[in-house]
Amino acid sequence: MLYDTLISPFVEFAFMRRALVGAFALALGAGPVGVFLMLRRMSLVGDAMAHAILPGAAIGFLVSGLSLFAMTAGGLIAGFVIAVGAGIVARATELKEDASLAAFFLISLAVGVTIVSLKGTNVDLLHFLFGTVLALDDPTLLLIAGITTISLLALAVIYRPLVLECVDPGFLRSVSRAGAPAHIAFLALVVMNLVGGFHALGTLLAVGIMMLPAVIARFWARDITTMILIAVVSGAISGYAGLLVSFHTGAPSGPAIILVAGVLYAASVLFGRVGGLIHLLFPGRHLEA
Amino acid sequence: MSAALEFRNLTLGYDRHPAVHHLHGPVKQGALMAVVGPNGAGKSTLFKGIVGMLKPLAGGIDLCGARARDIAYLPQIADIDRTFPIGVYDMVAMGLWREAGLFGGIGKREREKVRAAMSAVGLSGFEERPIGTLSGGQMQRALFARLLLQDARVIVLDEPFNAIDTKTAADLCDLVMRWHTEKRTVIAALHDLDLVKSMFPEALLLAREPVAWGATAEVLTAENLLKARRMCEAFDEHAHECAA
Numbered sequence: 001m002l003y004d005t006l007i008s009p010f011v012e013f014a015f016m017r018r019a020l021v022g023a024f025a026l027a028l029g030a031g032p033v034g035v036f037l038m039l040r041r042m043s044l045v046g047d048a049m050a051h052a053i054l055p056g057a058a059i060g061f062l063v064s065g066l067s068l069f070a071m072t073a074g075g076l077i078a079g080f081v082i083a084v085g086a087g088i089v090a091r092a093t094e095l096k097e098d099a100s101l102a103a104f105f106l107i108s109l110a111v112g113v114t115i116v117s118l119k120g121t122n123v124d125l126l127h128f129l130f131g132t133v134l135a136l137d138d139p140t141l142l143l144i145a146g147i148t149t150i151s152l153l154a155l156a157v158i159y160r161p162l163v164l165e166c167v168d169p170g171f172l173r174s175v176s177r178a179g180a181p182a183h184i185a186f187l188a189l190v191v192m193n194l195v196g197g198f199h200a201l202g203t204l205l206a207v208g209i210m211m212l213p214a215v216i217a218r219f220w221a222r223d224i225t226t227m228i229l230i231a232v233v234s235g236a237i238s239g240y241a242g243l244l245v246s247f248h249t250g251a252p253s254g255p256a257i258i259l260v261a262g263v264l265y266a267a268s269v270l271f272g273r274v275g276g277l278i279h280l281l282f283p284g285r286h287l288e289a
Numbered sequence: 290m291s292a293a294l295e296f297r298n299l300t301l302g303y304d305r306h307p308a309v310h311h312l313h314g315p316v317k318q319g320a321l322m323a324v325v326g327p328n329g330a331g332k333s334t335l336f337k338g339i340v341g342m343l344k345p346l347a348g349g350i351d352l353c354g355a356r357a358r359d360i361a362y363l364p365q366i367a368d369i370d371r372t373f374p375i376g377v378y379d380m381v382a383m384g385l386w387r388e389a390g391l392f393g394g395i396g397k398r399e400r401e402k403v404r405a406a407m408s409a410v411g412l413s414g415f416e417e418r419p420i421g422t423l424s425g426g427q428m429q430r431a432l433f434a435r436l437l438l439q440d441a442r443v444i445v446l447d448e449p450f451n452a453i454d455t456k457t458a459a460d461l462c463d464l465v466m467r468w469h470t471e472k473r474t475v476i477a478a479l480h481d482l483d484l485v486k487s488m489f490p491e492a493l494l495l496a497r498e499p500v501a502w503g504a505t506a507e508v509l510t511a512e513n514l515l516k517a518r519r520m521c522e523a524f525d526e527h528a529h530e531c532a533a
Contacts, residue, residue, distance in 0.1 A: 039373060160391055164383060167373045167420075174340055174362045175386045175439075222419050224374045 009247045015134050016243060022136045022144050022200050023239025023257060026209050029148030030193045031231035032155055034214035035224070036186065039166050043215070045098075046207045048105040049187075050194050052082040054112030054203045057195075062119050066127075068139050072195055079191030082108055087187075131202030133243075133253045140199050147196035151189050158182040163224065201254040208258035209235055216264050219272025234264055291353070293318040293443050293474035294339065298348035301331070301338040306528065307346060308334040310498045318442075319472040321465070323479050323489035325509065327521045330495045332478040333365055336445050339476070359387075361441035363432055365448045365478075371421045377431055378416040381407055384438025406434040411460060426457040433461055444468055446477040450484070462488060482509055496520040 010016045037046050056078025060070035086104045090097035136144075155162075161182035164172040172179045190210075197206030213235035214227075221227040242257030249256075270277050292315035301309040309331040316322060324332045337343040339350060341357030352360075382395060382403045389395060395403075407413055410430040415423075423431060429449070436444060446465070450458040466488070468475050479485050485492055485505060492508040494500040496517035501508040 157391070160386075163373075163375065164386075166370055167375055167380065168367060168369045168383070170364055170368055171383065171435075173342065174360075175358055176390075178391060222374055223376060227374055 005248070006244065009244065015136075016247060018136045018141060019133045019200075019243050019253065020240060022133060022141055023209075023243065024236050025141075025144045025148045026193075026197050026200060027213065027235025027239055028232055029144075029151040030197060030206075030210040031213045031217075031235045032228045033151060033186075033189050033193050034210035034212075035217060035228050035231050036155075036162060036166075037190065037211065038214040038218065039224070043211055045101065046190060046194065046210050048101050049079055049083065049190055050198070050203050050207045051109040051112075052105040053079045053191070053194055053198060055108050055115060056081075056112075057198065057203070058112045058115040062115060068137075068143065068199070072143060072199075075195040075198060076191060078108065079195065080188065083187045083191060084184075087184075127202070129202045129204050130252065131198060131200050131205065131254045133200040133257070134246075136200060144196045144199065147192050151193055154185060154189055158185050162186060201257065205254050205258050208261060209238070212258065212261035212265055213238070216261070216268045219268035219274055219276050222274055234261065238264060291318055292316060292351075293320065294353055294355070295351040296348070297351060299338065299345055299350055300347040300531075301334050301343055302346050303334075305346065307531070308497060309338065309495070310531075311348070312495075312499050313348075314499075314502060316474060316476065318474055319469070320474050320476075320491055321469045321489050322474075322476050322491040322493060323485040323505065324476060324493045324495055325479060325482065325485060326495035326500075327518055330517065330521050331497050332495060333447055335495065336362065336364075336447050336476070336478065339445055355443065359441055360443045360445055361436050361439040363436060363444075363446045363449055365451070367432060369420070369428070371423075371428075373420070375420055376416065377412065377418050377420055377423065378403060378407070380420050381412075381431055381434045381438065384435035387439065402438060403434075406437040407431075409437060409464065410434045426453040429453050429461065430457065433464055437464070441473070443474045444476070446475065448478050448480065450479065450481065485509065 010020055034046065037043055053075040056074035056076070057071045058074070059078075060067065060072070060074030063074075064070040082101075082104045086097060086101040089095055089100040089104075093100075158178075158181075161172060161176065161178040165179050165182065169179065193210060194203075194206045197209055200206075201209060213231040216234045217227040217230035220230050238257050238261035242260040243253055245251060245260065246253035246256040268276065271279075273279060295315040296312045299309060299312045300307050312335070324335065326332055334343065338345060339357075340360050340362040382399075384406070385393075385395065385399055385402070389399065404413070404416075407416065410433050412427065412430050412434060415427070415431075420428070420431070433449075449461060449465075453461075462484070465475055465477065477489070479489075486509060489505055491503065492505040493502045494508050494513055494517055498520060500517045500520065501510075501513045
């Protein structure tokens with residue numbers, strides 16, 4: 001019975017296995033990136049970037065249909081252009097980075113929806129917005145796995161400046177010039193992981209597998225290493241449980257994955273050991289020292 | 290004795306308004322120098338100039354062969370994100386950046402150094418504590434431990450003893466004296482004139498323009514201090530271009 005519910009869907013159906021591998025790979029790459037986004041107070045930047053990717057993928061789609069390469073390249077290019085463009089406007093003018101990013105991604109989103117609506121069908125639009133985690137083919141899986149590998153390697157390289165720039169940016173500036181390159185590399189990782197997530201979960205929900213696990217982790221860990229581990233694990237659990245929910249109930253798989261993460265988030269808000277509601281309301285008697 | 294750094298008719302400021310005006314002269318190697326002056330006298334601006342965070346409007350600073358990054362700098366208000374999930378040990382260990390850089394390993398020898406620095410500032414036992422749990426004085430101790438690890442020839446401290454209790458200030462003063470006996474050059478901005486008189490052999494009185502610079506007793510006269518206060522209050526939004 002338990003086996004039937006929890007394991008046999010993945011044993012019996014290849015598409016479920018592929019979806020699970022894809023979800024695990026996404027959780028492994030996007031989780032740590034999400035933790036850094038959150039700690040750098042850029043939680044909503046992921047959302048903005050996800051919207052920004054849409055026109056790139058749409059143009060790729062226009063040029064060569066539902067081609068993995070064209071849509072990925074288009075998404076990456078659009079993401080980089082908007083990240084860099086918003087950064088340049090923010091540094092060259094009085095506008096703050098979040099405001100300039102908002103302007104860029106809104107324009108980009110409008111362009112993207114226009115292109116898809118003019119040239120495609122509504123089914124295509126849904127594919128763009130919500131992805132197709134149950135239809136991941138080999139090249140797409142390899143792409144997601146490749147992005148995850150690159151992310152983890154790159155994060156290892158820029159880990160120290162990235163942490164230091166969050167904790168004490170002034171100090172980093174006084175000892176090293178690694179801050180700005182690390183920041184740009186990190187933005188590139190955000191874009192890459194969103195493009196990877198976009199194939200499975202769509203442009204809108206790709207951010208979910210990045211940010212929700214990070215926010216969950218914040219409620220359970222006091223140091224960044226544990227936080228990253230918890231984010232990865234809760235992302236993987238969301239992927240596994242979400243696919244099962246989708247399989248047994250017929251709910252769309254992408255939203256199901258993010259909804260499971262949402263449930264974990266709600267539970268963390270309530271029961272989290274670090275600043276969870278119940279812990280704050282009933283802290284127990286005070287200690288001696 | 291040779292100079293650790295030398296100001297060359299240095300003018301620093303913001304939006305063309307000078308905050309440090311025509312400062313000229315050497316800081317000798319191994320000097321223990323206090324920079325004194327009212328609020329807005331340009332002390333912090335001078336320090337930002339020394340560590341290369343602010344480009345001079347005119348003139349320059351000769352670091353005598355050193356790079357700006359070799360100078361250890363403690364800002365007045367370090368913009369530290371105290372909510373960041375990191376322990377005191379890791380925070381202090383950042384002082385090893387010059388040795389370890391991006392990838393350098395933190396081996397047994399380095400860990401020993403970090404422990405020694407933490408014990409020197411009286412923070413042994415705080416290794417695993419998140420930085421968010423430190424009091425103001427404890428944070429200042431941690432920042433001094435990080436300075437110790439930076440092992441710099443020139444150390445610049447911007448109001449290091451503000452808002453901390455006398456015991457902490459005394460402990461940190463001892464560290465400054467230790468740096469002095471190790472022949473490091475220490476430049477510190479301070480408001481406590483009694484402390485300056487008892488501890489610092491050399492002082493620079495700043496009020497945008499240098500008012501006096503030399504032996505502390507000769508610099509901190511009532512006359513000079515009054516002059517500094519008057520000069521500092523004269524800011525002109527529509528000032529003319531400086532001819533000098």
